[in-house]
Amino acid sequence: xxxxxxxxxxxxxxxxxxxxxxxxxxxxxxxxxxxxxxxxxxxxxxxxxxxxxxxxxxxxxxxxxxxxxxxxxxxxxxxxxxxxxxxxxxxxxxxxxxxxxxxxxxxxxxxxxxxxxxxxxxxxxxxxxxxxxxxxxxxxxxxxxxxxxxxxxxxxxxxxxxxxxxxxxxxxxxxxxxxxxxxxxxxxxxxxxxxxxxxxxxxxxxxxxxxxxxxxxxxxxxxxxxxxxxxxxxxxxxxxxxxxxxxxxxxxxxxxxxxxxxxxxxxxxxxxxxxxxxxxxxxxxxxxxxxxxxxxxxxxxxxxxxxxxxxxxxxxxxxxxxxxxxxxxxxxxxxxxxxxxxxxxxxxxxxxxxxxxxxxxxxxxxxxxxxxxxxxxxxxxxxxxxxxxxxxxxxxxxxxxxxxxxxxxxxxxxxxxxxxxxxxxxx
Numbered sequence: 001x002x003x004x005x006x007x008x009x010x011x012x013x014x015x016x017x018x019x020x021x022x023x024x025x026x027x028x029x030x031x032x033x034x035x036x037x038x039x040x041x042x043x044x045x046x047x048x049x050x051x052x053x054x055x056x057x058x059x060x061x062x063x064x065x066x067x068x069x070x071x072x073x074x075x076x077x078x079x080x081x082x083x084x085x086x087x088x089x090x091x092x093x094x095x096x097x098x099x100x101x102x103x104x105x106x107x108x109x110x111x112x113x114x115x116x117x118x119x120x121x122x123x124x125x126x127x128x129x130x131x132x133x134x135x136x137x138x139x140x141x142x143x144x145x146x147x148x149x150x151x152x153x154x155x156x157x158x159x160x161x162x163x164x165x166x167x168x169x170x171x172x173x174x175x176x177x178x179x180x181x182x183x184x185x186x187x188x189x190x191x192x193x194x195x196x197x198x199x200x201x202x203x204x205x206x207x208x209x210x211x212x213x214x215x216x217x218x219x220x221x222x223x224x225x226x227x228x229x230x231x232x233x234x235x236x237x238x239x240x241x242x243x244x245x246x247x248x249x250x251x252x253x254x255x256x257x258x259x260x261x262x263x264x265x266x267x268x269x270x271x272x273x274x275x276x277x278x279x280x281x282x283x284x285x286x287x288x289x290x291x292x293x294x295x296x297x298x299x300x301x302x303x304x305x306x307x308x309x310x311x312x313x314x315x316x317x318x319x320x321x322x323x324x325x326x327x328x329x330x331x332x333x334x335x336x337x338x339x340x341x342x343x344x345x346x347x348x349x350x351x352x353x354x355x356x357x358x359x360x361x362x363x364x365x366x367x368x369x370x371x372x373x374x375x376x377x378x379x380x381x382x383x384x385x386x387x388x389x390x391x392x393x394x395x396x397x398x399x400x401x402x403x404x405x406x407x408x409x410x411x412x413x414x415x416x417x418x419x420x421x422x423x424x425x426x427x
Contacts, residue, residue, distance in 0.1 A: 001035040001415055003120045004112065006105050008097050008127035010045030013244055016059055018300035019047075019274075020244075020327060021400075022148060022182075022208055023124065024062065029404035031066035038116070039067055040109055042074045046097045046127060047244075072108055074101050097127045098167040106134035113139060119415050120144065129171035136175060142418040144411060145176040149184035151248075151322060152191045153345075172196055177414050179203045180407060185323030185345035204410060208327050209400030210334055210393075217336035217390055218311040226311040237268045237376060240313035240337075242306065242328040243320070245276030252282060253319040253363040258291040260369035265376060268294060273309055273328075275300045310335045315375055317341070319363045325350055330397060333357075336390035338382050340371045350396075354381070356388040 011027065013019030030037050039061075048059075061069040077092040109131065112118070121143045123132040129145050136143070152168055155161035162169055173196045181188035181203060189205040218226065227234060239261075243249045254270055261268045272282070272295065279297065286292040301309065306328075310316070316332035316339050318324040323345025332339055333350070339357030341347055353359040358371040375382050 001119045001412070002117055003030060003035055003037045003122050004040065004109060004118045005037050005122040005124055006040045006109060006128040006131045007124035008042055008046040008101050008105075009125055010041070010047055010059055011062055012059065013047045016062070017302045017304075019303075020148075021303050022327075024064075025209070025400050025404060026124075026146075026407075027064050027067050029400075029408060031064050033408055035066065037067045037122075038112060038118070039069050040105055040112070041069070041071055042097075042101060042105075043071045044074070046093070046101075070108065070112070072104060074104060098130070101127050102130035102134055105131035109135055110138070119419070120411065122146065123171075123174060123176070126168055126171040129174040130167060133170065133174050142415050143174075143176040144178045144180060144414075145171075145174050146180045147172070147182065147188060149182045149186040149323070150188045150191050151186065152195070153187040154322070156191065156194050169195055177202060177418070178410060180410075181205050183207045183325070183346075185325030185347050185349075187323075187346060204407065206403060206406065207325075207330070207397065209403030210327070210330055210397050212334060212393075212397065212399050214307055215310075215331050215334035217386075223311050226308045229308060230312055232269065232271075232312055233267075235267055237265050237315075238271055238313045239268065239315045239317050239372060240271045240273065240309055240332075241317045241319070242273035242301075242309070242331075243318075243326070245272075245274050245278040245282060247278055248321045249276075249278070250319050250321055250363060251278065252285055253365065253368060254317050255282060255285050255289065255291065255295060256365040257368035257372065258286075258294055259289055260366055261372055262291065262294060264373055268372075270295045271298060271309060271313070272296065273298050273301045273306065306331065307335065310337060313337055315340060315372055317368070317372075319368065320344075323347060330393065333389040334393040334397060336386040338375045338385050339389060340368060340375070350392065352388070355385065356392050357385050 009023060011023050027037055074096050076096055118141060121132050121141050123129040123145045125148060132143060155165060172192060179192060179199050179202055181192060183205050189203060192199045192203055232238060241251055241254055245251060251272060258270055286295045310332055316337040318329045318341040324341045324347045325345060339351060341351050341357060341359060342363050343359045343361055348359060351357040351359045360367050360371060
């Protein structure tokens, strides 16, 4: 099967081998199955940290069996080497990916389609779907739309907000034979049902996979070794959070809780994994609150090293807006870590207060601090939630292999069915 996949994203969200592994895992699974993927993407992705510059070439695409990368430039005002106000930089980002990228990508894709037989169009995320919408005017091919969750649920009943987020709405309404929506707690299944009623019966609503063979509760000696390798003393009480540092990830809530925690736990340490546009603001906040010495910004960490940080942690914090059911929280559950998180999205489906973690009504600093201190002081509670989290993970999470085999089966059946019925090329 020849697949044309279009995405505005870098394969790794935080440089080579760092950040969310979903796109890399997806490409690898299709290649390993023997399918050939033509991956069409910009030189600098929409998830790239920092503005593109005149010399910016983005990260080098990884070498993946049976995957061919075709990359192209998307013009940007930042390459004029003039200082841009923040509002202008955001407008530039929106114009580049919501307007310019779909047009350029569709033209590149059409050129490839005229030279190469393609069995399937695969739109990966919002801007890839916008490009596929343009292609569908001429090319009638089996189509998959893949979304890594959505931000749209809070805006479904607000017409003005829907207008402001027109590109997300159009992307979610893209006609497709199959929609693969990540079940990350953002209620993507409900969003598709509301914005795209024709999607019903065509949606695979799945959580991401995990590397469950590696993500296991550490033995005492493994925990000690992890701490030693990271330069963390055995006496320190370690809180860890992991995410791309964006405003809605609300890592500031963990930092704001620190002064309250340090009063009772002077040996407390907050370890922040990830990088992004909010890092400078978060560093400044830690300094302003006088807790900079109790915070470690580790930056982007290779995927294979995340387990070491989880093993070294006493508590895992996830205090996002929208939802907290991303892969970092799932990984912490698999490693049997006590979790403090907020009851938003569908987080409560995984984190049951006092059973699989501590579930807070909000991210107020005092409430976060109280939850952390409870876990430190109450050994039976800590033991109960760690065992509950691991038990839930074992019963409900699947490996990356299982997750992607399920998708491949759906896609292969879709293409076989379409081929049997007779495919369609442009007129």
